[in-house]
Amino acid sequence: MKSEKISQLTTxxxxxxxxxxxxxxxxxxxxxxxxxxADRFHLNSAQIRKDLAYFGEFGVRGVGYDIALLRDHIIRILGLDRSYNLAIIGAGRLGSALVDYEGLLRSSFHVKALFDVDPKKIGKKVGGITITDLKNFQSVVKKANIDVAVIAVPANAAPDVFEKIKKAGIRAVLNFAPVRLNADDEMRVRSLDVNSGLESLSYFLTERPQPGDKPKPAGKARKSAQ
Amino acid sequence: MKSEKISQLTTxxxxxxxxxxxxxxxxxxxxxxxxxxADRFHLNSAQIRKDLAYFGEFGVRGVGYDIALLRDHIIRILGLDRSYNLAIIGAGRLGSALVDYEGLLRSSFHVKALFDVDPKKIGKKVGGITITDLKNFQSVVKKANIDVAVIAVPANAAPDVFEKIKKAGIRAVLNFAPVRLNADDEMRVRSLDVNSGLESLSYFLTERPQPGDKPKPAGKARKSAQ
DNA sequence: ACCTGTGAAATCGTTCACAGCA
DNA sequence: TGCTGTGAACGATTTCACAGGT
Known part of the structure; x- marks a missing residue:
């Protein structure tokens, strides 16, 4: 409990x-x-207690935790007791789907801007939000007080978009594009990447005969079949 | 080296x-x-070498790795040298967006079925795939030889859909719904959850004055201010 | 009796540092 | 010399097991 650093796994x-x-x-x-x-949700009870203990003593010995109280504590710990303004970059299917994603409706996150570069899309509305020209990113971001940027553009456009986000001073990014974005310490990027997800499933489905009967040496030409 | 278990972090x-x-x-x-x-992509070179070493000796000392060769090795390790049939459950915006998601086009994953319960949607086409009644899930899954199920339904429908997936014998699931799905060991679930992503960003943005000046005791009524 | 909070132990993962090969 | 592959050191995370409240 001292002022230790809290691991991301815990949060x-x-x-x-x-x-x-x-x-x-x-x-x-x-x-x-x-x-x-733990039983009900397939978690580990010791880990639950330890995770919570980093932030305080929320339970009562011999009794357990008050559900509503603990819920509200966690909401405060995670910073969900305030609201965040999102900007979505990319008004394709994914970006549009996010604008009125049900999960966002009851949450602390509110879509305040939607950007695209396609002149045919700019000016149109999606779920009450008008699509804005990406050229105006910086100024709109300032005006709308954007906290979080969501990257929903194709992979090849993502690095440029990321640079724009950096320049605009946005510190939190949710990235859907299948690219590595190199964030400095001031920023945090969370990537939700369909491809990585599928690739991990692919590995799981690939029943390795043995995880460890590997090919041996490398070298370009096999020295001989011998 | 030996037949150790490979960690998911490595894969x-x-x-x-x-x-x-x-x-x-x-x-x-x-x-x-x-x-x-490592320099170029902000990785750690020792870790790269160690990760690869679990599967074989792909490099040449003094020289490095042959890019095309190593790429093909990793493709084989991850099981990406074959193709996988996907079924998407939920033909809402997200499900539809996934059907012709660019990232999937050049990949090993091919959408073979799209399900929904809405009679207005059933029979319509999205990106060449006809929306099927979820009632026919089991038989269509068998016929189309589905390897991976993608859950793109609202949270409240997800547990039932997950049961159907289990019953149909599908072992790999990509879940977009914000719910905990309790998979047994035979199955692997990867959740790409917008809410968790945003909540982790929220914690990051919440500048804690000190991560460790917590409230103290719990208990319902404070015993006294003393 | 029950259940939390927590040191201590065990496990897991990363990084170091260098032997050995090209 | 340059760079891989790998034990060994280190660090982080999880789990155990129990003291201490209620």
Whole structure:
């Protein structure tokens, strides 16, 4: 508990716990122990306790956690007790889908701007948001007080867009393009990348006969079949 | 080296290395050292070497790695040298966007079926794929030899859809719904969850004054201010 | 009796540093 | 000399197991 650094693994799990607590709350439950929470959602109870302990003592020994209370604590810890303005770059199918994604409606995140470079799209509306020319990115971002940029453009356009985001001083990026974006320490990029997801599934489906009967030497021409 | 278990972190990085190698190859380069690869893409060269070493000796001491060769090795390791049939469940904006997502076009993954429950959608086409009634899931999955299911339905529908996927014997799932799906060991679920992504950004943006000056005891009523 | 919070142990992952090959 | 492959050191994360509240 001292002022240690909190690992990202921990905060990602807080996000999961929050979702679980919301589900329990919606069932009308009021209290839960780390064990029952773990059983129900396939988590580890010691880890739940440890994760929470980094931030305070939210439970009562012998009793468990008050669901509503713990939920609100996690909301505060994650910074979800305020609202964030999003800008989406790329008004293709994905970008448009995000504008009125149901999950965003009840959340702390609100789409305030949608950009594209296609003159045929600029000026049109998607879910109440007018598509703006990417040329005006910087000024619109300032005016709308954007906190988070969402990259929903094709891979080849993503690096340029990322530079624009950097220049505009936006510190948080959600990236859907299948590219590596090199962020400095001032920024945080989260990539939700369909390809990586599928590739990891591919590895899982590839039943390796043995994970360790590998080909041997490298070299360009096999020295001889011998 | 020995038949150790390969960590998921390693295979995820292979996916990244693959992307990097493709980029280098497209620039006409033929050879690269772990150091230059690391510099260029902000990776760690020792880690690259170690990750690769789990699967074989792909490099040449004093020289480096042959880009095309290493790329092909990783493709084989990840099981990307064959093709996979996808079924997408949910023909909303997200599901439809995925059907002709550019990233999928040049990949090993091919959308073979698209399901929905909405009678108004069933029978219509999206990017060459006819939307099928979810009722026929099991039989269509068998006929089309589906390897991977993609969940693109609202959160409340996701658990039922997941059960259907399980019953149909599909072992790999890409989940876009913001819910926890409890997979057994036979299955692998990868969740690409917009909400978790945003919540992790939210934590990052929440400048904690000190990560460790927490509230203290819990308990319902403070015993006294004393 | 029950359940949290937490040191200590165990496990897992990363980085170092260098032997050995081209 | 240059760069890989790899034990060994280090660091991070998870799990155990129990002291201490209620």
């Amino acid at each position: 990602n799990r807080l996000s999961i716990y929050l979702r679980c607590l919301k589900e329990l709350a919606s069932e009308g439950l009021t209290s839960v122990s780390s064990d029952s929470l | 995820n990085r292979l996916s990244i290395y693959l992307r990097c190698l493709k980029e280098l190859a497209s620039e006409g380069l033929t050879s690269v050292s772990s150091d230059s690869l």
